[in-house]
Amino acid sequence: MKxxxxxxxxxxxxxxxxxxxxxxxxxxxxxxxxxFIPFTTGDSDRIENAYHNSKPVNVNEDGLFTVDLHKKIMSPVYWTGPGYEVRRGIWFNDNNPVPxxxxxxxxxxxxxxxxxxxDKVPSIRLKSEKQLFQEKYGNxxxxxxxDLSDLDKILHFQSKDEGVLLNEGGVPKIVIDNLPGSKSVFGYVVKRGYIDEEEDEKDEKKQTKKKVKKENEKKESASKKVGDPIDETEGSSETGDSTNVLDSIKNAKLVHFDYTTLLNETNKMFQSIMENDFANNSLDYNNDYDREIDHLVLCVHGIGQALSSKYASINFAHDCNQFRQLIKKEFILNNPDKDDKENNDNNNSKVQVLPIIWRHDIKFDRILPDSKLPKLASLSVDADSPIRKVTADVLLDILLYYEPKYHEQMLQCVANYANEIYKKFLSNNPNFKGKVSLVGHSLGSAIVLDILHRQSNKKVLDFEVNNFFSLGSPNGIFKLIRGEQILPSMKTENYKNKNAVTPAxxxxxxxxxxxxxxxxRIEPLIHNDWSDVKPAEGEPTTGKVPPEIKDPIALKRVQMLNPTGRVDWVLKTGSLDMFGVASHIQYLSDPKVARILLKELNRQ
Incomplete structure (x- = not known):
């Protein structure tokens, strides 16, 4: 019988x-x-197809993570971040995959x-996961x-697709078989096959969303009258995002924190990032791993990134992930054709944002073997003050930036990472023919400016940089102290002044x-006539020439550095930011910044 x-x-x-x-x-x-969270059906199918040849598979939003099928670990593709266990779900306990x-x-x-x-199947003894792991991989x-992983188990099949795992010497099988109801009180009930509860609810949720949207539109239409003032915040994701920064500062516990406790709490921070930044619902924007990209934006962090390994309140990769999502939201909100679902381009910003995380690679304590100088850590005061610890981490990067040895380390490190990320991006997006822009925040903007200056004379980057967005930058004061101007590239204008930074x-x-x-500001460093001109407010526009600018060279230099005719833009902040702390760290969570970047990328 077959x-x-x-x-x-x-x-x-x-x-x-x-x-x-x-x-x-x-x-x-x-x-x-x-x-554990399920991959999207598409990602799961691609992983399964690659499972038997153990090839890595890029997954999640925009393919920003990769699954190593040999190690069963998922980790970021383009930046250094935590790696997470991956499981192939066939048998499930409470709809969670067993190891x-x-x-x-x-x-x-x-x-x-x-x-x-x-009907009659014998009990089967299973080796513990711990024992099998040690036999296969080592420690x-x-x-x-x-309990589930460390101890051997006895498997009792209860039905055609269900069983129960018990510890050896536990309740006899005959008792388990004859007791009514759930067997979970005795051990781990396992079931063959996954029940996708979210898929079952998806259609119902979609119908509910449509119904609520129509009702809200009717209410808005009825409440608005001709001549009413326009609410400038309407249709923006600004509400909530900017206040999140203030909330994060309040909750950072920098005054009353336990150093070890906060180190352990990074697990919670990373969990929030994985479940919110890369949740499957982010794919509602139709920006999947093979979407068309016209603009690659690489972001360079500034001061304080050393904190991300110590304190759960700061993480630059998370900031960039949020910025990427914010750009998508702003693009959709401001796209007049956003309701045309037939054309995926209407929901695709065609912008990819990736972080360059360099701070962990700078070894400030590295000295020559025969040096009589102490290590930097030896100079730190062993104090319990959290403010002192935080201040030391935040200020260290700036204080050491222009020390020749560390300055060179920083520039080479960032340039190498930029080239490495660009190479990986081309490998994963072989049809990319778009442009590359750099974003520098705080000290990161100083690093980018110096790299672009070198690029004008000697190629240090493997790509041309179209735009440089400098956010919360100390470049103005840095260059003033060094007696340097900021001028258009030598390739376009010949200057006798050698004390000038000429970014390519x-x-x-x-x-x-x-x-x-x-x-x-940096406009006065381009030409002194700009000293009497206030920085432009709001979003960049190509406007009239300020009446204070009389010298045509002053205007020409700025226009060569930015076709809009301005380089400095100031953004207003709320009155709650008394000390400027929140404003310095909220650039990548501000919809205004996302709109500026989108507008200027699309201008070109």
């Missing part, structure tokens, strides 16, 4: 979000991950004994005890908040 084929199951792939396996700094996980080394044993037993065909990395750039935008203590 044996019927196995019941078909399409494995569903998942990734953990609560506890990373690896982090970008010294880290040893103590416990197993317990929170692969356990699930594989259950599936082997299912294929061997076929409980879908036979077990988790110190915290986990088509357009530079120096954007700062009026309350930002780190942000300075």
């Amino acid at each position: 044996v019927p084929p196995l019941p078909h199951i399409t494995p569903r792939w998942f990734y953990a979000t609560d506890i990373p396996i690896t982090k970008p700094f010294k880290y040893n996980p103590t416990a197993r991950a317990t929170k 692969d080394l356990i699930g594989e044993q259950i599936e082997d037993a299912f294929k061997k004994y076929r409980p879908d065909l036979h 077990w990395p988790y110190s915290q005890f986990d 750039i088509n357009s530079i935008y120096n954007i700062f908040y009026s309350t930002d203590p780190v942000g300075y």
Whole structure:
């Protein structure tokens, strides 16, 4: 008699979000991950197709993460970040995938004994995940005890697609078989196949959203009258985003924090990033991993990035992820054809934003072996004051930037990362023919400006830079102290003044908040006549020549650095930012900044 084929199951792939396996700094996980999210159906299918040849697969929004199928880890493609466990879901406990080394044993037993065909199936002993891991990979990395992973189990099949895992010496099988109701009180109930609860609810949610949207539109239409003033905040995601920065500062606990506790709390920060920045609903914008990209924007962080390995309140990759989402939202909100669902381009900003995270690679304590000088850490005061610890981390980058040894390290590190990311991006997007722009925040803008100056004489970047967006930049004061002007590239104009920075750039935008203590103007360094001209307010426009500018050279230089005829733009901030702390760190969460970038990229 021919044996019927196995019941078909399409494995569903998942990734953990609560506890990373690896982090970008010294880290040893103590416990197993317990929170798992399913990949989108498309990503899961692509991972499954690549599973047997173990080729890496780019996944999630815009393919920004890659799955290493040999190590079963998902990590960022373009930046250094935490790595998370990946599971191939066939057997599930409470609809969560059991660890692969356990699930594989259950599936082997299912294929061997076929409980879908036979009522009487013997109990099967399963090796612990810990033992199998040690046999296959070496040392077990988790110190915290986990019953499911650490102990051998006895598998009792209860039906054609369900079983229960018990510890050895536990409740006898005959008792389990004859007790009514759920068996979860005795062990782990496992079921074959994933139930996609979100897919079941999706159609119902879509209908509800449409109904609510129509009702709101009717209410708005009825409440508005001809001649009423226009609410400038309407249709903007500004509300909430900017206040989140203030909330994060209030919640940062920089005054009453325990150093070790906050280090451990990075798990919670990373979990929030994974579940919010890259949640599957982000794909509602139709910007998937193979979308068309016209503008690649690389962002360089500034002061304080050393904090991201210590304090849960600061993380530049997260800032860039939010900025990418904000650009998409602003593009859709301001696109007159956004309701035309037939054309995916109407929901595609065609902008990709990626971080350049360089601070961890700068070894300030590296000195020559025969040096008699102490390490930098030896000079730090061992104090319990959190303010002192934070201040030391934040100010260190600026204080050491113009020390020749570290200055060169920073420039080379950022340039190398930029080239590496660009190369990876071309590999993943072979049809990319667009333009590259750089965003520099705080000290990052100083690094970018110096790299672009070198680029005008010697190619240090493997690509041409179209735009440079300088956010909250100290370049003005830095160059003034060094007695340097900022002038158009030598390739376009010949200057006798050697004390000048000449960035190889088509357009530079120096954007700062009026309350930002780190942000300075640079137009007066282009030509002194601009000293009497106030910075432009709001979003860039090609306007009239300021009446204070009499010298045509002053105007020409600025126009060569930016076709709009202005380089400095000031943004207003709320009255709550008394000390300028919030304004300095909120650029990448401000819809105004996202709109400026979108407008200027599309202008070209």
